[in-house]
Every structure is written in C-alpha cells, then in structure tokens.
Amino acid sequence: MKKKITLIGAGQIGGTLAHLIALKELADVVLFDVAAGIAKGKALDIAQSSPVNGFNVNLIGTDNYEDTKNSDVVIITAGVPRKPGMTRDDLLGINLKIIKQVAEGIKKTSPNAFVICITNPLDVIVMALQKYSGLPKNKVVGMAGILDSSRFIYFLSEELKVPVQKIKSLVLGGHGDSMVAMLEFTEVLGKKIKDLVKEGKITSERLSQIVERTKKGGAEIVKYLEKGSAYYAPAASGVEMAESYLKNLKKQLPCAAYLDGEYGIKGIYAGVPVIIGSEGVEKVVELDLSNDEKSQFENSINAVKDLFDAAKKIDSSLS
C-alpha cells in the first residue's frame, strides 16, 4: 500500500518537501496549512508537474486535520521563520503557540506516525511537541543535525576542492550558535581533518572560520533572502529522515532526539547521532567524544536547557 506523508505547514520548506517527496515517489502527500489556499495551490502545482517528471503520487492541500488521518510520517514546518537580525530563539513565543495547536491536531489523527519537527527554535519546539502530543519519544524527532553537517561538509568541500561525497562529518548539540562540529569525526578522503591541519593542507584558523560559518549558516541565508529563511537544504534533510524510516534503512543520522541518560544527559532533546528505521529512533549512538568536544557539547546542551526554561515560563504546562 502507498505510504502517506503529511506536511504541516505548506510554506517554503513545506512546499519544497512536497516536491522532493513527489519526485522520489516516497509517498502520497497531504499539504496542510492554516492558509488553505497556499496548501491547495502548491499541491495542485506540483501535481501538474507529474506528467513532465513522470511521478505517480497523489497530492492534496487542506486545512482540515481529517484529511491527514493515519499518516505514516508527519513533517512539521508550521511556524514563523526568522527575519534578518533575529536568532532562532526569538521565535520561541510565537512558534510554541503554533506547535501546541499542531500537537493537538496530529495526536487525534495520526497517533502512530513518525513525526519530524523542523520548526525553530528546533530542540525546544520538538521537546514541547512531544510533551503536548504525548506521542512516544522514539517517534518524535527534530531535524537539524543533518542540515548543519551538510553545511559544514559543503564548506569544507569548497575550501579543500574535494567532492562532498568524500567528506564525512557531523555537527551535534543544539541547533543554535552553540552547535558543535565534531572535528575528531571529520574525515576528508579518509584522513582526519586534524591530520590535514598538521600537513598544512588547511590552517587551524581557516578551519575555525569554516566552523563559525557553519554555526551561522542559517543566518547567512536569512540575510541574503531578506524575507524568510533557508528551505532547500532543510527540506532535503527532512526527506532523508522520512526515507530512512519508511524504507527501514537504519541510517545513522544526526538528529534532535530525546536523551535518556545517553551522553550523561537526561530528559532533554538535543542533536546526537541516531539510527532511524521502522521503529523510529531505534538507537542513540554514543560517540567517544574528546574532552574538548565533550565540554562544547555540554555547553550546547545547557543553552537548550536555558531556552526550555524560558519556554516553561511562557507555558507552565510544559513544566
């Protein structure tokens, strides 16, 4: 039977997700938005490209949760994106309210779905979503690490003139300015990046600049676009998670997952490598971090905790 993916939010990321899912024939697509016309218009526009691109999936747009019923996967981008000069954290108050409505909607209609959250500030919003909806923690996960890692790998590829496919890396922690590029786990053509520094292929200053650019990768795009934030790379990253779940690929992917003692952290969502298969988040992979990586990671977790405390002040039901 054909799978069903619901996209809550049919804005820039939602529309791009719908297009990518259709091109890959991953599932039928329901685009849901409070602005029903946007959802319907985008669904129709993408459907009209099916004869040209030769895909065979059903696409509809709606503002009625009944149409999203029994989805296999729900990807959430409902919310407000950043404006130039804003941090993701500035979106907390408004997006928290939106996510509460969304949680109510999906828990009634798709309680068995694998739910991927993209709305920012990511780690806190995904945690609130899990609390509001009461859905199992292994079925509620946030998209950030794949995007941040992908940005870092792209920048390294440009700098070192090495194809992206030959670079491995991952960025963990919260999806904010404190995110941590794991240099001990960064390899270019099978060599550790730190060895390339030793060999003089890249200076440590240049590497630090690339790490900084990665942390501010989203803001760089917000500044260029002037209206709205990044959507092609975020959507591609969300699709990779959905595909690993639907096809039981058991890929190891950096995602915002619930930590229950892993990395010595309990009761909070943050970016870690996880295995995604047909059970959802099947495992949190615990990497052996260097002391430096560990302290940066803990610092990032503390930033997420502080923001969650701010969320609790906005809505005491999160306590």
Ligand code: APR
């Ligand atoms: N239910 C459903 N959809 C909603 C709701 C709601 N309660 N509130 C707002 N929306 C819809 C808006 O109508 C809009 O179409 O969410 C959509 C968001 O789309 P964009 O404004 O284009 O934002 P986008 O770039 O897609 O980013 C969405 O993801 O990466 C994050 O920071 C980003 O939080 C932002 C989110």
